[in-house]
Amino acid sequence: MTVFLQQLVNGISLGSVYALFAVGFTLVFGVLEIINLAHPAVLAVGALVAYTLLSTLGVGLPLAVASTLLATGLLGLVLDAAAFRPLRARRAGPLASLITSIGAALILVSLAQRVWGAEPLGYPPGTIPLRFFSVGGLTISLLQIVILGTVIVLVVALRLLMTRTRVGIAIRAVAENPATASLLGVPFNRVVAFTFFLTSALGGVAGLLVGMLFQGSVSPFMGDTYGLKGLAAIILGGMGDITGAMLGGLAIGVGEVMIVQYLSSSYRDAVAFGLLFLVLVIRPTGLLGRQRSREA
Amino acid sequence: MLKRLLIPMLLITLVAPAAWGAAGATVKVGLAVGITGDIAVYGTPIRNGMELAFKRINDKGPVHIDPILEDTGGGRDGAINVFQKFIQRDRVAAILGPVLSSQAFASDPLAVKAGVPVVGVSNTANGIPQIGPTVFRVSAPExxxxxxxxxxxxxxxxxxxxxxxxxxxxxxxxxxxxxxxxxxxxxxxxxxxxxxxxxxxxxxxxxxxxxxxxxxxxxxxxxxxxxxxxxxxxxxxxxxxxxxxxxxxxxxxxxxxxxxxxxxxxxxxxAWVPSVPSAANLAFYDAYRQAYKQEPNQFAAQAYAGAQVVAEAIRRAGVTGTEPIQVQREKIVAALYTIKNFDTPLGKIGITKERDVDQQRTYVAVVRNGRFVELETP
The missing domain is CATH 3.40.50.2300 (Response regulator)
Structure with missing residues (x-):
């Protein structure tokens, strides 16, 4: 039983990172109905920027988180302006945007490789002190607490932003119906740009958290795994649904860990895609997805 | 005016004996080492170990060896290109390298075909000497x-x-x-x-x-x-x-x-710890630290030993570099088999009938205070 709970703790800390990444994925989809395949590259850039901040410049963790948020947020604005906005202006379909997002990902990864090299990097030891807390036979590390705490704070902040602020309401309005929102005076392009800022900032911080959770794994190519897992998470939770993406991410994280414990690690990646398959067969709209009514 | 003449004159005095030597009696040995990219973490100490060994051997005589270094990078294709250059253009008598076992599986067959002896210094996979009758190694297999x-x-x-x-x-x-x-x-x-x-x-x-x-x-x-x-x-x-x-x-x-x-x-x-009790290791350890201002590691020691083994085979074969290249290669291959009980930084090593290393003592190391040291048993 202890082992089960211990693995649950591991699964939740892994899943929370998947979730944070998937939230950014799903938000862009919800607003623009495009799958932004540059999102995994943003995750890698976030982790690498944080590496420079933590290792080379030696700044503290809170400042590193804040700077990474800002840096990848700005990168999101650049991405939108360079890769997506020109297509929107020409009324290109979602498929064209998908292709430019692949192109943007390739460019970002190659640039990152130029700047940081291809070798895996690690944050300086002691970025988060090695400390353990025992709760009824369970060992929880400070690292796991910090990661879970950061994800919870960010997700709650996102929730408040979406429900309580004008910009959040504008994003939801655009997601509901872009044409009507524009007619009602919502500045469409600015709202979309802000969405990219927001999602990229979250993706960048997810990269930082991955870098801390798996020390020594920071490289320009680290986003690949998360791209697939994140995609599975948002389909699992229902495309465009933030709570669904959270739950999807957590389910995949916990599922992977449990498979390693009780079956074999060879089946690890089968979880995400097995779950995905099941959901698509049984409930094609995803766990929390609703049938979209505005398709007519 | 004097100043203007000084540099060319210095150059002539430096270059002339080297050119003389090359025309006279040096044996060419190719060093196929990956020194750029990821692989440099292994390649740099390997290159250092080889170059240090040849420098000391040439200083002492009687053999004179002209080591030619080429960068293979970390891939198979790089190793193949370097081997081709060594075999056809430089016409070397022997090759040391390449760094990775996967590279050796790709490039060593070229040397086998041309009859060029290859001595691996860092290949530990099973099946390396079995690539062909001119492939040897001094790195103890896993x-x-x-x-x-x-x-x-x-x-x-x-x-x-x-x-x-x-x-x-x-x-x-x-x-x-x-x-x-x-x-x-x-x-x-x-x-x-x-x-x-x-x-x-x-x-x-x-x-x-x-x-x-x-x-x-x-x-x-x-x-x-x-x-x-x-x-x-x-x-x-x-x-x-x-x-x-x-x-x-x-x-x-x-x-x-x-x-x-x-x-x-x-x-x-x-295969190596700093405390290996052999005269060759003491000399190697001090010379390496002096030359490169850092601790040698297992790879440097194995590379040094590999270079020593090649030089010893050249000495025993009596090859001077004036013979037709094919004769040099054949003689060195034959001489490599005769190396037994030979003192290196790895302790006494020999070459077996199967062209594998026979290392009398390997070590078990433990990390203490950020360094590999020999694990003492109670």
Whole structure:
């Protein structure tokens, strides 16, 4: 039983990172109905920027988180302006945007490789002190607490932003119906740009958290795994649904860990895609997805 | 005016004897080493070890060797290109290298076809000398080192119960795992659990938690350097304090650099430790530190030994560099077989009938205070 709970703790800390990444994925989809395949590259850039901040410049963790948020947020604005906005202006379909997002990902990864090299990097030891807390036979590390705490704070902040602020309401309005929102005076392009800022900032911080959770794994190519897992998470939770993406991410994280414990690690990646398959067969709209009514 | 003449004159005095030597009596040896990119962590000490050895040998005589260094990078194609250049353009009498076993499998057949002797200094996979009748090595294969690691670790840690973890997506780590499993059985050490992961994985928390759940005395791992480093770090992050026992993939000082304190206590089999009791090692150790201002490692020592072995074969064959190239190559191949009980930084080594290394003593090292030191048994 202890082992089960211990693995649950591991699964939740892994899943929370998947979730944070998937939230950014799903938000862009919800607003623009495009799958932004540059999102995994943003995750890698976030982790690498944080590496420079933590290792080379030696700044503290809170400042590193804040700077990474800002840096990848700005990168999101650049991405939108360079890769997506020109297509929107020409009324290109979602498929064209998908292709430019692949192109943007390739460019970002190659640039990152130029700047940081291809070798895996690690944050300086002691970025988060090695400390353990025992709760009824369970060992929880400070690292796991910090990661879970950061994800919870960010997700709650996102929730408040979406429900309580004008910009959040504008994003939801655009997601509901872009044409009507524009007619009602919502500045469409600015709202979309802000969405990219927001999602990229979250993706960048997810990269930082991955870098801390798996020390020594920071490289320009680290986003690949998360791209697939994140995609599975948002389909699992229902495309465009933030709570669904959270739950999807957590389910995949916990599922992977449990498979390693009780079956074999060879089946690890089968979880995400097995779950995905099941959901698509049984409930094609995803766990929390609703049938979209505005398709007519 | 004088100043203007000085530099050309200096150049002439420097170059002339070298040109003389080349025209007269030097034997060309190709050094195929990857010194750029990822592979540089192995390649740099290997190049240093070879160059140091040839410098000392040339200073002492009687053989005079002209080492030609070419960068193979980390890939197979790079190794093939360098071998082709050495064999056809430079027309070398022997080749040292390449760094990786996977590169050796690709490039060594070219040398076999041309009859050029190759001495590997860092290839530890099974089947390297079997590539062909001109392929030798001085690097002890993993199959020789693991039994020793297991026996010594058992003694030092009083092992009766371990967990085995291995990468099931890579040929070398799988073969390392099989050797480990056999040896553990022979030593009557119980394997409480066998857990796999795959090359490229980043998250090992689930595997490590599962390993910890059965309370082993040590965790035995067959992994490559990247996954090995991540395992060490995450193990310590999860509060695992039992020692790790690693295969040859862990035999890399870079792991200590990346894993930092998490590498403390790691046990690996190795062909060399700083304290190897041989005259050749003392001379090597001091000369290396003086020349490069840093500690040598296993790779530098093996490279030095490989260069010594080639030079010794050239001496015994009586090759001076004036013979037709094919004669030089044949004589060196024949002479390599005669090397027995030869003093190197690795201790006494010899070449077997199967062209593999016969190293009288290999070592088991443990990481203490950020350095590999020999593991003392009680």
């Amino acid at each position: 199959a020789v080192q693991i039994p020793k690691s297991v026996a010594v670790a058992k003694k030092a840690l009083h092992l009766t119960r371990v967990v085995v973890m291995y990468d099931n997506a890579d040929d070398f780590t799988i073969s390392g795992y099989k050797t480990f499993a056999d040896e553990l059985k022979k030593n009557e050490i119980q394997i409480a659990d066998t857990i796999t992961f795959a090359r490229g994985d980043s998250d090992f928390s689930a595997q490590l938690t599962r390993a910890r759940a059965v309370n082993p005395q040590a965790i035995v791992v067959s992994a490559l350097a990247r996954e090995g480093t991540l395992l060490l770090i995450q193990g310590r992050n999860l509060g695992i304090t039992v020692p790790f026992v690693g295969g040859n993939g862990f035999n890399d000082t870079n792991i200590i650099k990346r894993a930092g304190a998490a590498a403390e206590g790691l046990i690996v089999g190795t």
